[in-house]
Amino acid sequence: MTVGGPTCRAGEAALVAVDWGTTSCRAYAMSASGEVLAEVDRPAGVGSVTGSAAERHAEFERVLASILDSLGVAAGSVPTVLGGMIGSSAGWLEVPTREVPCRLDGGRDLVEHRTGRGHTVYLVRGLHQGGDVPGLIRGEEAQLMAVADERDRIVILPGSHSKWVLLTGNRVESFATFMTGEVLAAVSEHTILRAFAARPDRAGGSFSTAAFARGLELAESSRGGLLADLFAARTLPLAGSVAPAETYPLLCGIVIGHELSGGLEIHRRYCGRPITIVARAEILEEYRIAFAAKGIAVEAAPPEAAALGMWRIARSHGLVDGRHP
Numbered sequence: 235m236t237v238g239g240p241t242c243r244a245g246e247a248a249l250v251a252v253d254w255g256t257t258s259c260r261a262y263a264m265s266a267s268g269e270v271l272a273e274v275d276r277p278a279g280v281g282s283v284t285g286s287a288a289e290r291h292a293e294f295e296r297v298l299a300s301i302l303d304s305l306g307v308a309a310g311s312v313p314t315v316l317g318g319m320i321g322s323s324a325g326w327l328e329v330p331t332r333e334v335p336c337r338l339d340g341g342r343d344l345v346e347h348r349t350g351r352g353h354t355v356y357l358v359r360g361l362h363q364g365g366d367v368p369g370l371i372r373g374e375e376a377q378l379m380a381v382a383d384e385r386d387r388i389v390i391l392p393g394s395h396s397k398w399v400l401l402t403g404n405r406v407e408s409f410a411t412f413m414t415g416e417v418l419a420a421v422s423e424h425t426i427l428r429a430f431a432a433r434p435d436r437a438g439g440s441f442s443t444a445a446f447a448r449g450l451e452l453a454e455s456s457r458g459g460l461l462a463d464l465f466a467a468r469t470l471p472l473a474g475s476v477a478p479a480e481t482y483p484l485l486c487g488i489v490i491g492h493e494l495s496g497g498l499e500i501h502r503r504y505c506g507r508p509i510t511i512v513a514r515a516e517i518l519e520e521y522r523i524a525f526a527a528k529g530i531a532v533e534a535a536p537p538e539a540a541a542l543g544m545w546r547i548a549r550s551h552g553l554v555d556g557r558h559p
């Protein structure tokens with residue numbers, strides 16, 4: 235796939251795929267053969283939209299219209315597929331989920347919805363897992379569509395709610411969720427730890443891998459669990475043994491280290507399977523370092539997995555070959 239600029243040429247797009255999660259909204263204009271022609275990234279996750287149901291629906295309509303405009307696609311001119319938390323009770327329309335174990339074949343994965351402005355959009359159905367404590371996936375199922383092949387493996391999808399998914403070929407056997415991203419954001423912005431652990435500017439290259447590795451070590455040798463280890467992000471900078479600018483990476487190491495310990499424990503029977511990480515470059519690098527510290531090599535998923543997965547789902551519904559109403 236090739237990635238173009240923010241806008242595509244009129245008539246070029248065959249599909250718009252929107253990965254609309256809790257914290258962000260990434261939209262892709264795609265060709266009939268699955269190339270990304272243009273993309274936009276907005277901090278307009280469903281978590282940032284508040285108000286009554288009617289107000290939120292109006293806001294989702296407005297954001298979608300503005301995204302289509304930025305992509306250079308006329309509303310309603312090509313099928314628009316929306317995946318992620320937009321299809322949850324916190325989003326635009328709660329669509330029913332499919333139960334795991336299930337195959338990732340793209341069939342029966344879309345729910346059609348007529349917007350207030352009279353356009354048809356297609357919401358991707360997530361997955362659920364039964365049991366005493368149920369599991370939910372919304373958005374990651376599309377990324378899984380992009381990575382699944384005949385190999386059995388564990389797929390890790392870091393994010394607000396990191397998913398560890400056990401795949402047998404293209405069948406989802408089970409999964410676990412870790413609230414890594416949300417916990418990291420919450421403790422670094424809303425607790426006493428924020429004094430030192432303000433999120434640094436990644437683009438400025440200020441992420442200390444040494445401090446990250448120290449956080450991983452704390453998690454690895456943990457005696458009191460995550461709640462006890464988090465307090466190190468207060469005392470180590472106070473004691474001067476970690477610079478304030480290193481506190482956020484230290485915290486990342488602690489939280490991701492605990493995610494790895496938990497995930498490897500839950501999937502311990504399958505730990506010989508290849509592990510694939512679906513993440514943007516800088517997050518992928520953190521997980522690579524964290525796994526390397528445990529002597530485990532990981533593979534990277536293709537970039538733009540969400541777009542590719544939604545394109546595959548749309549194709550299996552006949553939406554990219556002219557059957558759009």
Ligand SMILES: O=C(O)C(=O)C[C@@H](O)[C@H](O)CO
Nearest residue numbers: 256322370371372373394395
């Ligand atoms: O459907 C819900 O309510 C979820 O919370 C699912 C969520 O964990 C996504 O899979 C990733 O954010």
